[in-house]
Amino acid sequence: MFIDRAVIEVRSGKGGDGAIAFLREKYVPKGGPAGGNGGRGGSIYLRASKTINTLFNFRHSKTFIANDGEKGGIKNQYGKYAEDVIVDVPIGTVVFEEKDHVFLGDLNEEGKMIRVAKGGRGGRGNSCFKSSTNRVPKIAENGEPGERKRLILELKLLADVGLVGFPSVGKSTLLSVVSAARPEIADYPFTTIVPNLGVVSVKDGSSFVMADLPGLIEGAHQGKGLGLQFLRHIERCRLIVHVLDMSESGRDPFEDYKIINKELEAYGFALDKRPQIIVASKMDEEGAEERLKKLKKQIKKDIIPISAITEEGIDELLYKCAALLKETPVFPLFEKEEEELLDHKTYTLMEEEPFFTVTRIKNHVWNIGGEKMLKFYKMTNISTDEGMMLLMSKIRSLRIDDVLENMGAEDGDTVILDDFEFEYVR
Ligand SMILES: Nc1nc2c(ncn2[C@@H]2O[C@H](COP(=O)(O)OP(=O)(O)OP(=O)(O)O)[C@@H](O)[C@H]2O)c(=O)[nH]1
Ligand SMILES: [Mg+2]
Structure with a gap:
């Protein structure tokens, strides 16, 4: 099972309270204020790590808690600060605060860290205060409370190539032919309900990750069919392979082509600006050649005809993917740097x-x-x-x-x- 979304709770530590104390020395009649400061509470960080591939371990709402800072001591002793807690998550995890869905950061590089809950400051002890009118204050601050947040973690597939198209056009079949992935294949719509990933090795020695995505239909960007949930997965694909069915399916491949592109555009994230390879599938079927001829006149772009059964066109498709990937950069998902947002x-x-x-x-x-x-x-x-x-x-x-x-x-x-x-x- 591929799990790509999890909700966790994080609680940073409270700061230690400041102390109220006085120096009592033999020859100093009143002594001076000597209450130490409390230590800072532990913060919670999320860190991108390649040692984890899924959010599977976060499946059952997990809670991460950092300790409180220690109280300040007498004789100006500082309370000890609490250690920060670092939680490793897969590279590619995007973090939101559940409340209001505030974006906190995109952990897109190995070792990248974001602070998701800030430890409370320690309170000041009475030795911190110096005023001409109140020389021996009997007050101290309490430590600042920690933060408590529920976070949504989202892991987008880090696939290079995403297969998109209407249900049953042969996306899963294609993935099963070019990689070791074994997705379910059947002739009813929405056979694929979770994305499958496969590593494709091309004969020229290069390799890339291909994702077989659930079929899209008109209105997907508004949540129709399996909708939005899966458009999300395409966000990070650098290249789209758009699969059109050439068999006697009763659907019009040109209409399909226009509808899917409209959905991609409507979803945003400049999806429509990604390079797209158009593939005509099931070319072994009767009448496929005629339908392809007609389609070529309508689309007026390169179309690669393939068949998962005869393996016609498969190599050509893979070479084309590898070549395009070499010149296609990774798309930024969010324009803003999270540094700007963290201490907002x-x-x-x-x-x-x-x-x-x-x-x-x-x-x-x-x-x-x-x-x-x-x-x-x-x-x-x-x-x-x-x-x-x-x-x-x-x-x-x-x-x-x-x-x-x-x-x-x-x-x-x-x-x-x-x-x-x-x-x-x-
Ligand atoms: N003749 C022929 N049939 C194919 C070919 N590729 C796929 N099929 C058939 O088309 C049907 C649908 O294939 P899938 O690979 O499950 O289609 P899909 O696009 O993944 O569909 P969803 O997961 O529902 O979106 C299956 O019955 C396949 O056997 C092909 O190249 N030639
Ligand atoms: Mg499928």
Whole structure:
């Protein structure tokens, strides 16, 4: 069975809570704040790996969980961060978040990784806060919660050549003749209900992968017949072999040809722009020659006549496929790079005038500015612990740490907001 779609759940770890602690030293009467930061929770990554060929192992909704970061300790001890979890998936897996079907990435190259659930940041311990009015704060941040998502994994067939055509035109038969694949063959429509793959070795020494796809009918792009599900599989084929039935099937091959091409075009993804080889099948049947003659006048393009029974035209077809593949690049499925999309959350806060700005003052020192942010700061009484907590939760909800991270801040960097200072925590 060929499984090409799976739903999994991923849960990244929560950040460890920051600690509240004080140094008590003999000759320092009050001591200073000394609560350490919590460690970052583990993230979850998907990685493309050639060691896996199908999504079979993900068949029963699987859950992947990363650990939480450790709590911060006393005496400024940092909590330990949790290890990230890396899940290997087959090359060619495309990842969507189930909710709203948001595209997360295309794992189309060996070793490529995408982060699908981000580990929560560790909370700041009280030693992080330095203000002139509240020198010994008794507050700490809790760790940021982890993310929980359901993901749809889709593996598209990585076939070079896709056989398309109406049901029963002989697609599976052709695949069985040119490769070791053994698809089901019968004279009723929709015999093939899942795609079959075969490796074709051409006599010139080259080889390619051919996919036998379920038959298409008019309206396939709207889901008719086996429809959409299978148009999806053609997306990655670099070359289309369009099979037309020359037997006395009662159908008009020219009509078939036009209908299928219309379906491909309507589906999008520039399918209609892929090179296409037109094949006239079942040439051993009576009357096939006449029908081919007529078809050639109608289509006015090269048509390769073949018969799976006499093997007429098979070599010619395979040579033609191999030659065209050499000059046909892989088609990009999505225009956007996933790097652009991954951290998109950070940039959704933009108003006409940003609430805050972040500037690098010098190495490891950052300044938060912006009129609105400064106004908020001035109106918050951080000489009380409650006030300071309010300020920190504002900083968190604005995702200022994420912006700092994107700008290259490092763990322990100093962040200045007017006369208040705190540490950046990774
Ligand atoms: N005479 C003759 N019959 C053929 C040839 N190729 C296929 N057939 C017959 O055509 C019928 C349909 O063949 P399949 O290969 O199952 O057709 P298909 O295009 O895969 O059909 P679906 O899977 O339903 O889309 C079968 O009865 C085959 O034996 C051929 O070259 N010559
Ligand atoms: Mg078939």
